[in-house]
Amino acid sequence: MNEIAKEHFATNVYYDRTFDCDAAKILPGEYYYTGKDMLIVTVLGSCVSACIRDRVTGVGGMNHFMLPDGDGDSPVSASARYGTYAMEVLINDLLKSGAKRENLEAKVFGGGAVLRGFVAMNVGERNAQFVRKFLKTENIRIVAEDLNDIHPRKVYYFPRSGKVLVKKLRQLNNNTLVNREQDYANRLQTNNVGGDVELFS
Template identity: 40%
Template sequence: MSVITASKITIIQGEFAVIAKPEIVISTLLGSCIAVCLHDARAHIGGMNHFLLGEPSPDHKVSQSELQRYGVHAMELLINGMMKAGAERSQLRAHMYGGANIIAGLGGIGTANAAFAVRFLKTEGIAIGLNDTGGTQARKVEFRPYDGKIRCTYVAEPPPVTLPPKMPAHGGEIDLF
Protein backbone atom coordinates (compact mmCIF):
# COMPACT_ATOMS: atom_id res chain seq x y z
CA MET A 1 0.00 0.00 0.00
CA SER A 2 1.30 3.44 -0.92
CA VAL A 3 1.88 6.06 1.77
CA ILE A 4 0.15 9.34 0.89
CA THR A 5 1.05 12.71 2.39
CA ALA A 6 -0.34 16.13 1.43
CA SER A 7 1.11 16.12 -2.08
CA LYS A 8 3.38 13.08 -2.19
CA ILE A 9 2.79 9.39 -2.78
CA THR A 10 5.67 7.17 -1.67
CA ILE A 11 5.87 3.75 -3.26
CA ILE A 12 7.99 0.78 -2.20
CA GLN A 13 8.93 -2.56 -3.77
CA GLY A 14 6.02 -4.13 -5.59
CA GLU A 15 3.93 -0.96 -5.77
CA PHE A 16 2.95 1.44 -8.52
CA ALA A 17 0.93 4.64 -8.81
CA VAL A 18 -0.73 6.42 -11.75
CA ILE A 19 -1.68 10.09 -11.31
CA ALA A 20 -3.21 12.87 -13.44
CA LYS A 21 -3.18 15.73 -10.91
CA PRO A 22 -0.68 18.60 -11.13
CA GLU A 23 0.01 18.89 -7.40
CA ILE A 24 1.03 15.26 -6.74
CA VAL A 25 4.58 13.83 -6.67
CA ILE A 26 5.40 10.10 -6.66
CA SER A 27 8.57 9.23 -4.76
CA THR A 28 10.66 6.12 -4.16
CA LEU A 29 14.09 5.06 -2.90
CA LEU A 30 16.10 2.58 -4.99
CA GLY A 31 19.18 0.42 -4.69
CA SER A 32 19.36 -2.51 -7.09
CA CYS A 33 15.62 -2.21 -7.73
CA ILE A 34 14.26 -0.41 -10.78
CA ALA A 35 11.66 2.33 -11.02
CA VAL A 36 10.14 3.05 -14.42
CA CYS A 37 8.33 6.35 -14.85
CA LEU A 38 5.86 6.45 -17.74
CA HIS A 39 4.42 9.70 -19.03
CA ASP A 40 1.85 10.71 -21.64
CA ALA A 41 2.49 14.43 -22.26
CA ARG A 42 -0.74 14.95 -24.22
CA ALA A 43 -3.01 13.43 -21.57
CA HIS A 44 -0.99 14.80 -18.60
CA ILE A 45 -0.89 11.35 -17.02
CA GLY A 46 2.09 9.66 -15.45
CA GLY A 47 2.93 6.68 -13.34
CA MET A 48 5.82 4.99 -11.56
CA ASN A 49 6.50 1.43 -10.47
CA HIS A 50 9.20 -0.09 -8.24
CA PHE A 51 10.27 -3.69 -8.76
CA LEU A 52 12.81 -5.92 -7.07
CA LEU A 53 13.75 -8.34 -9.88
CA GLY A 54 13.13 -8.42 -13.62
CA GLU A 55 11.61 -11.85 -13.98
CA PRO A 56 11.69 -15.16 -12.14
CA SER A 57 14.08 -17.88 -13.24
CA PRO A 58 12.43 -20.42 -15.58
CA ASP A 59 12.36 -23.12 -12.88
CA HIS A 60 10.84 -20.86 -10.19
CA LYS A 61 7.10 -21.23 -9.71
CA VAL A 62 5.81 -17.82 -8.67
CA SER A 63 2.89 -17.62 -6.28
CA GLN A 64 0.26 -14.91 -6.66
CA SER A 65 1.66 -13.09 -3.63
CA GLU A 66 5.16 -12.95 -5.18
CA LEU A 67 4.13 -11.49 -8.54
CA GLN A 68 4.57 -7.87 -7.47
CA ARG A 69 8.31 -8.45 -6.92
CA TYR A 70 8.92 -8.95 -10.62
CA GLY A 71 9.23 -6.34 -13.34
CA VAL A 72 7.39 -8.48 -15.85
CA HIS A 73 4.25 -8.11 -13.72
CA ALA A 74 4.97 -4.56 -12.46
CA MET A 75 5.38 -3.24 -16.01
CA GLU A 76 2.05 -4.72 -17.13
CA LEU A 77 0.30 -3.20 -14.12
CA LEU A 78 1.82 0.22 -14.81
CA ILE A 79 1.04 0.20 -18.53
CA ASN A 80 -2.53 -1.02 -17.94
CA GLY A 81 -3.01 1.58 -15.18
CA MET A 82 -1.87 4.32 -17.53
CA MET A 83 -4.24 3.18 -20.28
CA LYS A 84 -7.13 2.88 -17.83
CA ALA A 85 -6.48 6.47 -16.69
CA GLY A 86 -6.69 7.72 -20.28
CA ALA A 87 -3.13 7.58 -21.61
CA GLU A 88 -2.50 6.54 -25.20
CA ARG A 89 0.01 3.72 -25.59
CA SER A 90 1.62 5.41 -28.61
CA GLN A 91 2.31 8.52 -26.51
CA LEU A 92 4.06 6.75 -23.61
CA ARG A 93 7.64 7.71 -22.86
CA ALA A 94 9.68 5.93 -20.18
CA HIS A 95 12.45 7.02 -17.84
CA MET A 96 14.35 4.40 -15.82
CA TYR A 97 16.18 4.69 -12.50
CA GLY A 98 18.00 2.41 -10.07
CA GLY A 99 19.76 -0.82 -10.92
CA ALA A 100 22.79 -0.07 -8.76
CA ASN A 101 25.15 -2.84 -7.75
CA ILE A 102 25.45 -1.76 -4.13
CA ILE A 103 26.45 -5.03 -2.49
CA ALA A 104 29.31 -6.78 -4.29
CA GLY A 105 28.37 -10.23 -2.96
CA LEU A 106 24.99 -10.12 -4.73
CA GLY A 107 26.57 -10.09 -8.18
CA GLY A 108 25.07 -7.94 -10.88
CA ILE A 109 21.42 -7.92 -9.78
CA GLY A 110 21.08 -4.20 -10.50
CA THR A 111 22.62 -4.57 -13.95
CA ALA A 112 20.31 -7.50 -14.76
CA ASN A 113 17.27 -5.51 -13.56
CA ALA A 114 18.16 -2.56 -15.79
CA ALA A 115 18.76 -4.85 -18.80
CA PHE A 116 15.35 -6.45 -18.23
CA ALA A 117 13.62 -3.04 -18.17
CA VAL A 118 15.30 -1.92 -21.41
CA ARG A 119 14.36 -5.21 -23.15
CA PHE A 120 10.77 -5.00 -21.92
CA LEU A 121 10.27 -1.40 -23.02
CA LYS A 122 11.83 -2.03 -26.44
CA THR A 123 9.69 -5.14 -26.94
CA GLU A 124 6.58 -3.13 -26.04
CA GLY A 125 7.58 -0.29 -28.38
CA ILE A 126 7.75 2.29 -25.59
CA ALA A 127 10.32 5.04 -26.14
CA ILE A 128 13.02 5.33 -23.50
CA GLY A 129 14.01 8.86 -22.54
CA LEU A 130 16.44 9.01 -19.64
CA ASN A 131 18.10 5.81 -18.44
CA ASP A 132 19.85 6.59 -15.14
CA THR A 133 20.77 3.08 -14.02
CA GLY A 134 23.87 1.31 -12.76
CA GLY A 135 26.69 2.46 -10.56
CA THR A 136 27.00 1.68 -6.87
CA GLN A 137 24.85 4.34 -5.20
CA ALA A 138 21.23 4.36 -4.16
CA ARG A 139 18.86 6.91 -5.69
CA LYS A 140 15.85 8.88 -4.55
CA VAL A 141 13.43 9.53 -7.40
CA GLU A 142 10.68 12.15 -7.31
CA PHE A 143 8.31 12.25 -10.28
CA ARG A 144 5.62 14.80 -11.04
CA PRO A 145 3.32 12.72 -13.30
CA TYR A 146 1.18 15.57 -14.59
CA ASP A 147 4.01 17.32 -16.43
CA GLY A 148 6.60 14.50 -16.47
CA LYS A 149 9.25 16.35 -14.48
CA ILE A 150 11.65 14.12 -12.55
CA ARG A 151 14.33 14.73 -9.95
CA CYS A 152 16.81 11.97 -9.16
CA THR A 153 19.34 12.42 -6.36
CA TYR A 154 22.06 10.04 -5.27
CA VAL A 155 21.93 8.84 -1.69
CA ALA A 156 25.08 8.18 0.36
CA GLU A 157 23.54 5.26 2.26
CA PRO A 158 21.70 2.39 0.55
CA PRO A 159 17.99 2.12 1.25
CA PRO A 160 17.14 -0.09 4.21
CA VAL A 161 15.81 -3.53 3.46
CA THR A 162 12.37 -3.81 4.99
CA LEU A 163 11.64 -7.27 6.30
CA PRO A 164 8.59 -8.34 8.24
CA PRO A 165 9.29 -8.89 11.94
CA LYS A 166 10.11 -12.49 12.76
CA MET A 167 7.91 -14.14 15.29
CA PRO A 168 9.48 -16.69 17.62
CA ALA A 169 8.85 -20.22 16.34
CA HIS A 170 7.85 -21.38 19.81
CA GLY A 171 5.26 -18.64 20.32
CA GLY A 172 6.69 -16.96 23.40
CA GLU A 173 9.62 -16.37 25.70
CA ILE A 174 11.79 -19.21 26.96
CA ASP A 175 13.76 -19.25 30.18
CA LEU A 176 16.95 -21.25 29.88
CA PHE A 177 18.41 -22.81 33.00
Protein backbone atom coordinates (compact mmCIF):
# COMPACT_ATOMS: atom_id res chain seq x y z
CA MET A 1 0.00 0.00 0.00
CA ASN A 2 1.47 3.39 -0.91
CA GLU A 3 2.28 5.95 1.80
CA ILE A 4 -0.46 8.43 0.89
CA ALA A 5 -3.15 5.74 0.79
CA LYS A 6 -2.08 4.38 4.19
CA GLU A 7 -3.26 7.47 6.03
CA HIS A 8 -6.75 7.06 4.52
CA PHE A 9 -7.11 3.31 5.07
CA ALA A 10 -9.57 2.69 7.90
CA THR A 11 -8.04 1.06 10.97
CA ASN A 12 -11.16 0.79 13.15
CA VAL A 13 -11.79 -2.97 12.86
CA TYR A 14 -13.94 -4.66 15.50
CA TYR A 15 -16.23 -7.63 16.05
CA ASP A 16 -19.88 -6.83 15.31
CA ARG A 17 -22.14 -8.85 17.61
CA THR A 18 -25.33 -8.00 15.70
CA PHE A 19 -24.05 -9.53 12.47
CA ASP A 20 -21.69 -12.02 14.13
CA CYS A 21 -18.66 -11.06 12.01
CA ASP A 22 -15.62 -8.80 11.86
CA ALA A 23 -16.40 -5.25 10.77
CA ALA A 24 -14.52 -2.14 9.67
CA LYS A 25 -15.95 1.28 10.43
CA ILE A 26 -14.98 4.04 8.02
CA LEU A 27 -15.06 7.78 8.69
CA PRO A 28 -15.08 10.70 6.22
CA GLY A 29 -11.98 10.57 4.02
CA GLU A 30 -11.32 6.88 4.73
CA TYR A 31 -11.80 3.68 2.76
CA TYR A 32 -11.51 -0.04 3.41
CA TYR A 33 -11.26 -3.11 1.19
CA THR A 34 -11.08 -6.82 1.92
CA GLY A 35 -11.28 -10.29 0.47
CA LYS A 36 -12.60 -11.65 3.77
CA ASP A 37 -16.20 -12.38 4.66
CA MET A 38 -16.80 -9.30 6.81
CA LEU A 39 -18.81 -6.10 7.10
CA ILE A 40 -17.88 -2.51 6.26
CA VAL A 41 -20.02 0.18 7.90
CA THR A 42 -20.29 3.96 7.75
CA VAL A 43 -22.73 6.78 8.49
CA LEU A 44 -23.39 9.27 5.70
CA GLY A 45 -24.87 12.73 5.63
CA SER A 46 -23.96 14.82 2.59
CA CYS A 47 -20.94 12.59 1.95
CA VAL A 48 -21.13 9.71 -0.51
CA SER A 49 -19.90 6.12 -0.28
CA ALA A 50 -19.25 3.85 -3.22
CA CYS A 51 -19.37 0.14 -2.42
CA ILE A 52 -17.41 -1.59 -5.18
CA ARG A 53 -16.76 -5.32 -5.53
CA ASP A 54 -15.65 -7.99 -7.94
CA ARG A 55 -18.87 -9.98 -8.29
CA VAL A 56 -16.88 -13.16 -9.07
CA THR A 57 -14.23 -13.19 -6.31
CA GLY A 58 -16.07 -11.14 -3.68
CA VAL A 59 -13.09 -8.81 -3.16
CA GLY A 60 -14.64 -5.46 -2.35
CA GLY A 61 -14.49 -2.22 -0.46
CA MET A 62 -16.12 1.06 0.42
CA ASN A 63 -14.98 4.67 0.48
CA HIS A 64 -16.48 7.74 2.16
CA PHE A 65 -15.86 11.14 0.63
CA MET A 66 -17.11 14.67 0.20
CA LEU A 67 -16.31 17.06 -2.59
CA PRO A 68 -15.27 20.39 -1.11
CA ASP A 69 -16.23 23.53 -3.00
CA GLY A 70 -13.25 23.73 -5.34
CA ASP A 71 -12.40 26.47 -7.80
CA GLY A 72 -15.06 26.04 -10.48
CA ASP A 73 -12.89 27.78 -13.10
CA SER A 74 -9.99 25.37 -12.71
CA PRO A 75 -9.99 22.32 -15.03
CA VAL A 76 -8.89 20.18 -12.07
CA SER A 77 -10.51 21.72 -9.01
CA ALA A 78 -9.86 20.50 -5.48
CA SER A 79 -13.32 18.93 -5.51
CA ALA A 80 -12.57 16.76 -8.52
CA ARG A 81 -9.23 15.75 -7.06
CA TYR A 82 -10.68 14.58 -3.75
CA GLY A 83 -13.60 12.71 -5.30
CA THR A 84 -11.42 11.21 -7.99
CA TYR A 85 -8.73 10.30 -5.47
CA ALA A 86 -11.24 8.52 -3.20
CA MET A 87 -12.56 6.49 -6.13
CA GLU A 88 -9.19 5.77 -7.76
CA VAL A 89 -7.46 4.63 -4.58
CA LEU A 90 -10.25 2.15 -3.80
CA ILE A 91 -10.45 0.78 -7.36
CA ASN A 92 -6.65 0.48 -7.65
CA ASP A 93 -6.38 -1.42 -4.35
CA LEU A 94 -9.19 -3.78 -5.41
CA LEU A 95 -7.38 -4.50 -8.69
CA LYS A 96 -4.09 -5.09 -6.84
CA SER A 97 -5.95 -7.57 -4.61
CA GLY A 98 -7.04 -9.67 -7.57
CA ALA A 99 -10.31 -8.03 -8.62
CA LYS A 100 -10.84 -7.84 -12.39
CA ARG A 101 -12.05 -4.53 -13.83
CA GLU A 102 -14.67 -6.24 -16.03
CA ASN A 103 -16.22 -7.90 -12.95
CA LEU A 104 -16.56 -4.72 -10.88
CA GLU A 105 -19.99 -3.52 -9.82
CA ALA A 106 -20.97 -0.63 -7.58
CA LYS A 107 -23.66 0.39 -5.13
CA VAL A 108 -23.70 4.07 -4.15
CA PHE A 109 -25.20 5.84 -1.15
CA GLY A 110 -25.43 9.20 0.57
CA GLY A 111 -25.55 12.76 -0.70
CA GLY A 112 -28.27 13.84 1.72
CA ALA A 113 -29.06 17.52 2.26
CA VAL A 114 -28.21 17.38 5.97
CA LEU A 115 -25.66 20.15 6.52
CA ARG A 116 -27.58 23.40 6.84
CA GLY A 117 -24.76 25.63 5.65
CA PHE A 118 -24.16 23.42 2.61
CA VAL A 119 -27.70 23.46 1.21
CA ALA A 120 -27.00 26.49 -0.99
CA MET A 121 -23.95 24.72 -2.48
CA ASN A 122 -25.93 21.48 -3.09
CA VAL A 123 -23.00 19.46 -1.74
CA GLY A 124 -25.02 16.25 -1.40
CA GLU A 125 -26.47 16.56 -4.89
CA ARG A 126 -23.05 17.35 -6.40
CA ASN A 127 -21.55 14.33 -4.64
CA ALA A 128 -24.29 12.12 -6.08
CA GLN A 129 -23.77 13.49 -9.61
CA PHE A 130 -20.02 13.08 -9.31
CA VAL A 131 -20.11 9.42 -8.24
CA ARG A 132 -22.58 8.48 -11.01
CA LYS A 133 -20.51 10.25 -13.66
CA PHE A 134 -17.21 8.79 -12.43
CA LEU A 135 -18.49 5.20 -12.46
CA LYS A 136 -20.06 5.66 -15.89
CA THR A 137 -16.72 6.96 -17.24
CA GLU A 138 -14.92 3.96 -15.69
CA ASN A 139 -17.50 1.53 -17.12
CA ILE A 140 -18.40 0.23 -13.67
CA ARG A 141 -22.09 -0.61 -13.52
CA ILE A 142 -24.16 0.80 -10.66
CA VAL A 143 -26.44 -2.04 -9.56
CA ALA A 144 -28.11 -0.16 -6.67
CA GLU A 145 -28.23 3.35 -5.27
CA ASP A 146 -29.81 5.37 -2.49
CA LEU A 147 -28.77 8.98 -3.06
CA ASN A 148 -29.97 12.46 -2.04
CA ASP A 149 -33.02 12.85 0.27
CA ILE A 150 -32.78 14.83 3.52
CA HIS A 151 -31.91 12.04 5.94
CA PRO A 152 -28.52 10.75 7.01
CA ARG A 153 -28.12 6.99 6.57
CA LYS A 154 -26.14 4.17 8.09
CA VAL A 155 -24.77 1.77 5.48
CA TYR A 156 -23.77 -1.85 6.18
CA TYR A 157 -21.89 -3.45 3.28
CA PHE A 158 -20.96 -7.12 2.94
CA PRO A 159 -18.48 -7.18 0.02
CA ARG A 160 -18.30 -10.96 -0.26
CA SER A 161 -22.02 -11.29 -1.07
CA GLY A 162 -22.63 -7.74 -2.27
CA LYS A 163 -25.47 -7.34 0.22
CA VAL A 164 -26.13 -3.84 1.56
CA LEU A 165 -28.42 -2.77 4.39
CA VAL A 166 -29.31 0.92 4.62
CA LYS A 167 -30.92 2.45 7.67
CA LYS A 168 -32.35 5.97 7.31
CA LEU A 169 -31.63 7.98 10.45
CA ARG A 170 -34.81 10.00 10.77
CA GLN A 171 -33.54 11.80 13.85
CA LEU A 172 -30.05 12.17 15.18
CA ASN A 173 -29.60 11.94 18.92
CA ASN A 174 -26.64 14.28 18.79
CA ASN A 175 -24.63 16.43 16.39
CA THR A 176 -21.74 13.98 15.94
CA LEU A 177 -22.41 13.29 12.24
CA VAL A 178 -22.93 16.93 11.31
CA ASN A 179 -19.85 18.02 13.28
CA ARG A 180 -17.75 15.21 11.74
CA GLU A 181 -18.74 16.19 8.18
CA GLN A 182 -18.25 19.90 8.90
CA ASP A 183 -14.74 19.22 10.29
CA TYR A 184 -13.97 17.03 7.27
CA ALA A 185 -15.11 19.74 4.83
CA ASN A 186 -13.00 22.35 6.62
CA ARG A 187 -9.96 20.04 6.57
CA LEU A 188 -10.37 19.45 2.84
CA GLN A 189 -10.49 23.13 2.07
CA THR A 190 -7.34 23.92 4.03
CA ASN A 191 -5.21 20.91 3.08
CA ASN A 192 -2.87 21.02 0.14
CA VAL A 193 -3.74 18.17 -2.23
CA GLY A 194 -0.97 18.75 -4.73
CA GLY A 195 0.61 15.30 -4.52
CA ASP A 196 -2.55 13.22 -4.77
CA VAL A 197 -3.12 13.56 -8.50
CA GLU A 198 0.35 12.44 -9.55
CA LEU A 199 -0.31 9.00 -8.06
CA PHE A 200 -2.55 7.99 -10.94
CA SER A 201 -1.04 9.83 -13.92
